[in-house]
Amino acid sequence: MVGDPTDEILAAASRLIGELGVGGTPMSRIASEVGLKQSSLYYYFRRKEEILAALVARANVVPLELVKQVAADGGSAGAQLHRFVQADVTALCALPFDINDIHRMAVRDPVEFASYWKERASLERQLARIIRRGTADGDLRSVDPKLAALTVLSNDEGVQNWFRLGVRWSVPTIGLHLADVVVQGLLAETSQLTAVRAEAERLGPVDA
Amino acid sequence: MVGDPTDEILAAASRLIGELGVGGTPMSRIASEVGLKQSSLYYYFRRKEEILAALVARANVVPLELVKQVAADGGSAGAQLHRFVQADVTALCALPFDINDIHRMAVRDPVEFASYWKERASLERQLARIIRRGTADGDLRSVDPKLAALTVLSNDEGVQNWFRLGVRWSVPTIGLHLADVVVQGLLAETSQLTAVRAEAERLGPVDA
DNA sequence: CGTGGTTTCGATGAACCATTGAAATCTCTG
DNA sequence: CAGAGATTTCAATGGTTCATCGAAACCACG
The missing domain is CATH 1.10.10.60 (Homeodomain-like)
Known part of the structure; x- marks a missing residue:
């Protein structure tokens, strides 16, 4: 020790x-x-849950840092979304444990995991803000920003889940695919995907 | 009794x-x-897991039926995808328990849950086939069909997860949003989304 | 030293999963 | 309806884990 x-x-x-x-x-x-x-x-x-809470508290900071960094770096909403999804998938897959596994406990014990839920809500809000701005700018389709933010995060966590089972694709491959689908799915015009992707690439990977 | x-x-x-x-x-x-x-x-x-296995076996049949029904009903790949996602989200949210919760056990016990994994693989394959055909027809972007299928399913399970926490949106709202994002995310041209959605609506909800 | 705070541990209890052998119940046939 | 044989139920028990408690060991410092 x-x-x-x-x-x-x-x-x-x-x-x-x-x-x-x-x-x-x-x-x-x-x-x-x-x-x-x-x-x-x-x-x-x-209690055992206190260990889990401490664990998830650390893990939770990462996506929050990511969304902040992405917002600070600027660019179009589409590019921000693209960069966030890629970085988020990478971060979640890099965790030594399945975040959904611990998330399961957090549902049953809102008190112990209070900070988890606060940060989670903050994450959704900030992502929703990016999407809302994208809609206002005309880059993105008109969607419910909060619902869209929730599904984006769900998707990241979902693929992280299946990634742990040993799929054949690399993390960057999954992240890129997911970012493409999500961004194009929210874009006002498909033709912009290549432009958005180029912009995201120009900004480079997020370093939080 | x-x-x-x-x-x-x-x-x-x-x-x-x-x-x-x-x-x-x-x-x-x-x-x-x-x-x-x-x-x-x-x-x-x-053993306790035998109960869970029996439970998940029942639950697993539903999406499998859905994808078969959707494929049998025909239509463009985009419309099939759109209908499947909506129906799948509805089915998963209607389950009395969180499927991911039981999925977690299935990971640790591949023997007891052997049929689960077989059906799951079959589900991914059939969804991948729809996507592959869509790409061949020029309706969908050129993507890895298996990876795309995996992310679609992940997404359905992801929102189901969060739905259980009591979000403010109704199941049809979530399903429609998700179907829109996924389909447009894979479509070759955004302009087709409204057409695909109309086609999906004309075919009506999936009845398995 | 010795005093007070910190850290570790053994003992213990409660909850739960799982097994077992026996008792109770049902079924079917002569 | 008797009773053999199969089915169904249960009490008793053991093993594992989470959690608590009070005592012992350890440490810093006057």
């Missing part, structure tokens, strides 16, 4: 949950991984 | 799991719901 036991525990939990799932990783296993006895974990975390 | 205890058990399990989640519904609760003791359940199902 080198650093803060809290970090050690989170790192071990993160790895094990990615391997065995939330339900499949007992506290005793996490404990032995960091050289502690099972009951000792409860000194650092009062 | 009126009919086959097996059906009684599945019905109770289905309802309880929708309410409390897979991990949150003990066998004892299911048992008492159908007027049995906990251990008696194991006469009908050897």
Whole structure:
């Protein structure tokens, strides 16, 4: 054990949950991984969900940073959306565990996961803002911005889910495909897709 | 208790799991719901997962029926896709439990859920075939049909997930939005969306 | 040293999954 | 209707996990 036991525990939990799932990783296993006895974990975390909440809190920051960065970098709404989707898919697939797995717990325990839901709502709002602006500019079709934002995020999480099962495509391939579908699906005119894609590429990958 | 205890058990399990989640519904609760003791359940199902497998097996049939029906009804690939997405979203949202919740178990237990994975693969294949034909006809953009099929299904499951949390939109609203985005996202020309939508509407909702 | 705060642990209890062998119930036939 | 044989139910039990508690070990510092 080198650093803060809290970090050690989170790192071990993160790895094990990615391997065995939330339900499949007992506290005793996490404990032995960091050289502690099972009951000792409860000194650092009062309940198992507290570990999950801490884990998801970290994971949640990433997409939020992404959408902020994308908005700050500017460009058309389509290009922003395109860059966000690609980066979001990449970020979600890079997590050591399935975010939906932990999301499942967050549904049952709104108190413990309060910050998760707050950040999640913020993420939807900011994405909706981009889409709303796109509609106002005439770049995007006229859609309900909030509904569109929700489906975009759902899609990112959905493919992340299936990616973990070992599909044959690389993450960039999936991200690019998804970004293309989503953006063209919201674009006012299909012919703009190549232009939007070029613009997104010119701005480069998001670095958060 | 009126009919086959097996059906009684599945019905109770289905309802309880929708309410409390897979991990949150003990066998004892299911048992008492159908007027049995906990251990008696194991006469009908050897393990808890067997109940879940039976549940998901039923649920899985629906999208499979849908895609077959849609293909049988004919029409352009875009219209078929549009009708399928709407019907699939409706079907998934109508399930008493979150299909992803059970899907999670299926990942860890490929033996028990063997039929699930077979039907799932079949679903992806048939959807991919529709998309492939659309590309060949020039209706759809040139995309990897299998990747596109996977993302379409992911999207349906993704919104179903979030729908359960009580979003403010109705199921038909969500389904229509998603179908529009997906279809236009894959269409060769945006201008065709209204035509495709009209065609899909003329064919009516899928009745499987 | 020794005092007070921090960290770890063993013991324990409650909830749940699963098994088992026996009891109760049903079914069918002579 | 008796009773053999199959079906269905259950109480008892064991193993695993989450969580709590009080005591012991450890540590910093006067």
